[in-house]
């Protein structure tokens with residue numbers, strides 16, 4: 020049976036819709052979701068590959084889960100840290116947060132040195148802005164926010180870009196391009212309250228305070244689909260604090276995240292790493308225990324995109340795996 | 356070639372259909388008689404702006420596919436190639452759909468004997484979100500309150516649940532950047548004469564579908580549906596045939612005018628500088644079918660560090676491989692994250708090719724596009 024079903028792209032925080040093609044209940048491709056208000060059927064390569072990237076997982080093994088629970092029981096709660104990743108749905112994150120709170124585990128929410136802001140610019144604000152300050156190669160890395168900048172430019176906006184790479188799609192649409200530190204970029208430009216600053220990377224946590232001090236409309240664009248949702252629940256950590264916490268960690272629980280490729284740390288120094296993952300990656304590779312879980316194609320949930328819009332998605336196919344929320348229920352039962 | 360007016364003998368289909376529900380009734384006949392394994396049509400998923408291809412195997416489910424979705428710029432050529440090559444199917448096709456199917460048949464990707472093509476005349480499609488915004492702005496109507504839309508007499512008309520209608524001239528909408536997609540404004544194939552039959556409202560009386568029967572298979576469809584008792588037909592008057600042909604010619608003239616005024620813009624390649632090299636345009640193009648073996652995947656073209664890619668080594672390759680077969684479906688524009696008006700240059704080159712060779716992609720009867728043909732013509 021051939022079917023086309025709606026879902027959300029899980030590959031960055033822009034919140035694009037994407038259609039998935041199922042042939043006899045097997046996912047065989049993607050299809051433009053032109054009715055979706057965020058991206059109107061346009062997806063970048065990462066988005067179009069997202070469904071294909073759900074790789075074969077090992078079968079679920081209850082013993083591995085029991086082993087993990089026993090590790091948690093015998094370990095010290097203060098030395099247990101949980102990675103709070105924006106790859107998870109709001110519902111799973113709620114479950115992860117309450118697991119941490121009821122057991123006194125540390126929560127590590129690292130978002131490329133970015134943090135959450137109470138109020139952010141909407142995509143419509145971008146299109147209506149007169150001056151847009153861009154930090155990073157947004158057109159390439161978050162294309163469907165990049166498109167809003169292109170549209171703003173067509174509406175007459177002036178675009179200032181700061182990035183370390185020249186001749187990128189983003190620098191090519193700039194009216195003014197610089198390659199200086201974030202600090203200099205913010206201080207050297209006349210950024211007022213009407214301006215929009217769009218950024219997906221900064222040099223340090225301090226840069227964020229500087230950006231905030233302009234009082235302009237800010238849009239941090241995160242690399243994960245639900246980082247905004249995650250940072251609505253817990254505070255983001257700077258890279259330095261994250262490393263310090265990892266240094267004091269004996270048991271690390273990683274829910275759906277490729278942490279080893281994000282934080283420069285010697286993860287082998289941690290005595291027990293338990294990874295709950297819908298796919299195999301470099302992090303499952305170094306883990307002591309790997310517990311396969313459902314991918315976003317297999318459960319119902321919601322993601323909050325970088326402009327703060329919460330969108331639901333539904334399970335599209337049957338699965339032999341458990342969701343993270345169900346796994347956490349089992350862990351809670353085991354820890355009682 | 357002959358003309359008839361047709362309407363469904365099933366009241367529910369007549370009610371749900373756009374004109375006489377003839378298309379849906381013919382699908383019903385083909386399914387019920389076991390002539391096809393299934394029907395590929397559209398159904399509105401979330402609302403009327405969300406027409407999604409669907410494969411119907413039980414004629415009871417056809418009712419949800421009836422009607423015309425003007426804000427659903429879909430393409431079925433590549434879907435048939437990828438997912439239905441081993442099935443007997445019937446499919447609703449706009450001119451750009453059938454043109455892509457014809458090109459794919461030439462490339463041995465679709466087998467003609469496996470498909471029944473029910474053509475829909477096409478004045479153009481509107482992108483769903485553009486359609487919604489335009490209804491808010493120019494009609495002062497909540498797009499969610501619209502139950503159906505149609506393009507008639509140069510207007511884009513919306514109908515509300517209480518039966519009231521409001522129309523705005525397409526020309527006025529398009530002057531302000533709304534209305535039909537850019538490629539549709541240039542599209543000069545309005546009646547799908549390569550499909551077995553071409554159905555439309557042009558020249559039709561209220562409650563009837565005007566059908567041009569294009570080939571023997573088309574005649575069999577009509578005869579079969581009639582003898583199965585699902586379709587009734589009558590002959591159109593001479594005036595309606597003439598009226599239809601008059602509108603067709605006006606539409607073609609309008610498109611040629613847009614082509615003339617827009618083709619010069621293709622020279623301005625500034626937009627390529629924001630290309631992110633995502634290949635969405637290539638992957639969606641129904642004519643670019645050799646994805647895995649695509650020349651652009653070869654190491655000498657793959658240059659991850661070079662984003663934006665040099666237009667000449669990226670689109671240049673595609674242009675030289677397939678622009679002569681571009682059917683101006685606009686799918687490449689639709690999916691480009693950077694809003695680059697890609698189809699403009701492909702369409703321009705196809706028209707240039709036509710001017711030299713007379714070859715219209717997906718329309719001309721040649722067995723193969725001239726570049727592929729053994730008897731190459733000197734240009």
Ligand SMILES: Cc1cc2nc3c(=O)[nH]c(=O)nc-3n(C[C@H](O)[C@H](O)[C@H](O)COP(=O)(O)OP(=O)(O)OC[C@H]3O[C@@H](n4cnc5c(N)ncnc54)[C@H](O)[C@@H]3O)c2cc1C
Nearest residue numbers: 372373374375376377378379396397422424478555556557
């Ligand atoms: C976008 C569009 C523009 C049109 N413009 C004209 C025009 O300018 N002049 C003219 O004479 N006729 C036009 N038509 C054709 C006309 O609207 C009717 O579809 C046709 O007369 C058949 O009517 P019916 O009642 O027999 O069809 P129905 O029994 O209502 O069946 C229509 C079939 O078309 C399919 N369909 C609906 N929307 C689309 C779509 N966007 N793409 C592919 N398939 C679709 C449906 O799923 C259904 O199977 C257009 C149709 C469309 C879809």
Ligand code: SF4
Nearest residue numbers: 028030031035063066
């Ligand atoms: S921009 Fe982000 S959300 Fe949109 S398709 Fe690309 S990866 Fe997915």
Ligand code: SF4
Nearest residue numbers: 450451477479539542
């Ligand atoms: S390209 Fe032509 S046939 Fe296709 S949707 Fe546009 S107007 Fe209709």
Ligand code: SF4
Nearest residue numbers: 640681682684685687
């Ligand atoms: S180049 Fe674009 S407009 Fe031409 S056939 Fe391919 S997708 Fe359609």
Ligand code: SF4
Nearest residue numbers: 630631633634636691
């Ligand atoms: S879809 Fe647009 S951005 Fe992507 S490769 Fe094609 S032209 Fe470039």
